[in-house]
Amino acid sequence: MPKNIIFIMTDQQRADSLGCTGNPVCKTPNIDALAGRGAVFRQHFTPHQICSPSRSTLFSGLYARNHGLTRNGVALPEELPLITHDLKAANYRTHGVGKFHFQPILAGAEHAMPDSNAFWTLPESEDWTGPFYGFDSVDILIGESVSATEGGHYARWLEAKAPEAAALYLPENALEPPAGDMDEVWKAAIPFELHYNSWITDRACDFLQSQKDDTPFFLFLSYPDPHHPFSPPAPWCHMYDPQDMPAPASAPDELSKMPSYLLDSDREDQAGKSYVDFLRNPGPPREQGFLQTTRRFSDASLRQAIAHTYGMVSMIDDCIGRLMAQLGSLGLTEDTLIIFTSDHGELLGDHGLIRKGPSPYRSLLHVPLIIAGPGITPGDRDGITSHLDLRATLQDYLELPRAETDGVSFAHLLSAPEMAGRDHLFAEYHPRTRKETYNQTLLTNDWRITVYPERPDWGELFNLTEDPGEHVNLFFDQDHSAPRKTLLERLQREFPPAADAGGVSLATY
Known part of the structure; x- marks a missing residue:
């Protein structure tokens, strides 16, 4: 059994963005090395393609409808048991670095939530370092x-450290003029040594260096990238030639058979602020994910966004290499379980769409998962696994008391790659502003069905055996009425609608 655990999470990273998961362009030697000595889960999914719900599910082992954080802007109940509490009860020292997203960023100062900007204007923020959700x-x-x-x-x-450096993140101070038709693609002027990914890695290395006794530790690193805007610093913004980027996966006119909100998604963007302007001055709430078609973007701009995404992934890989080197220099590698994953994916041009949104495409739900360390048999795992299962899995692997969760342990897969995973999983999207986009999903090895209880004229059905990229929606195809009926009945029976579940929205996000 491991003595220590390091859990590394990225934000909005697709499962296919690593060398070890088959990406032919993106260079990730350090993550690939981790994969070479660990388990690579080829069918790992999140049940929620939005940041806060997914992160809360991973830590709690509960669907968003049961932990309460159903949409960004809601706070995770502080009394809810999480994997961090399980570990503290087992006498682990727990420390977290980076992006947590358990509370609304824009929550008012009256809530005194450390995950909000307003908290840091309060006197009690001075010298505050926790405790925080079991950390x-x-x-x-x-x-x-x-x-x-x-x-x-x-x-x-x-x-x-550098009072004027914050402005170097801004697009108006970019190393080169940003693309005119895609305002969230630029080369940030912030020096890499001042960038938050470097800071996260430095703080994590400091924590490792500070461990002076034999107390086991749980170290959580959460990198905000490769979440858009697509704005890495040098040298990572120069690392990939846009012309070498693979074209997004899309089929002609595929969105015409999908729910109409997908093609309508540009109207909100055109009528309101761009994503970058929204970050700097939010204004009225908008639907989560900032889903948009790529119709107004040039091929060159889209390829630049992909190149910058890969640059951010390689930047994080470099940081992980530094962390692993520190771990090795302290003689802790053999005693430490390493977990690498992301909260959700990114469309990145697939299906003619970008960012994320209500539709649970594989580009959004399918995320990387690599686990390496004591007792882990190296190699691929082909069975379905879920963020929902990670808490139960760690409880079994570490021989901790089992708490009641919605997940199922896949600890048996850690040492026995040939064993089976799940045969299905459920997913759910709770909207912020467009109630009609609430949806539920049943995913199996062969099918993905998605229903919109508020809109019976919307639905999604994909034969994943014949159409793994999800380009041909068969929901209203009479030749597929039999599998549709079977899947719908199972979804209704085992995961009935819960559109009104969740806590009170405290802020836009």
Whole structure:
């Protein structure tokens, strides 16, 4: 059994963005090395494609309808038991660094929530380092890109270290003029040594260096990238030639058979602020994910966004290499379980769409999962697994008391790659502004069905055996009425609608 655990999470990273998961372009030697000595889960999914619900599900082992954080802007109940509490009860020292997203970023100061910018204007924020959701101590970063310098420990560190540096994140100070038709693609002028990914890695290495006794530890690192805006610093913004980027996966006119909100998604973007402007001055709430078609973007701009995404992934990989080197120099590698994953994916041009939104495409639900360490047999795992299952899995693997969760343990897969995973999983999307986009999903090895209880004229059905990329919607195809009926009955029976579930929205996000 391992003595220590390091849990690394990225934000909005697709499962296919790593060398070890088959990406032919993106260079990730350090994550690939981790995969080479660990288990690579080829069919790992999140049941919620939005940041806060997914993260809360991973830590609690509960669907969002049961832990309460159903949409960004809601706070995770502080009394809810999480994997961090399980570990504290087993005498682990728990420390977290980076982006947590358990509370609304824009929650008012009256809520005194450390995951909100307003908390850092309060006297009680002075010298505050926790406790926080089962973490003994934390180094908090709030947001990403241009919004990461407003609150949290990183913002304070940057202000003290280099008071003028925050402005170097902004597109108007970019190393090169941004693309005219895609305002969230630019080369950030912030030096890499001042960038939040470097800061997260430095703080994590400091924590490792500070461990002076034999107390086991749980270290959580949460990198805000490769979440959009697509704005890495040098040298990572120059690492990939846009012309070498693979074209997104799409089929002609495929969205015409999908729910109409997908093609209508540009109207909100055209009528309101761009995503970057929204980050800097939010204004009225908008639907989560900032889903948009790619119709108004040039091929060159879209390829630049992909190149910058890969640059951010490689930047994080470099940080992980530094962390692993520190772990090795302290003689802790053999005693440490390493987990690498992401909260959800990114469309990145697939289906003619970008960012994320209500429709649970594989690009959004399918995320990387690599687990390496004592007792882990190296190799691929082909069975379905879920973020919902990670808490139960760690409880079994570490021989901790089992708490009641919605997940099922896949601890048996850690040492026995040939064993089976899940045969299905459920997913759910709770909207912020468009009630009609509430949806439920049943995913099996062969099918994905999605229904919209408020809109019976919307639905999605994909034969994953014949159409793994989900380009041909068969929901209203009479030739597929039999599998549709079977799947719908199972979804209704085992995962009935819960559109009104969740806590009170405290802020836009």
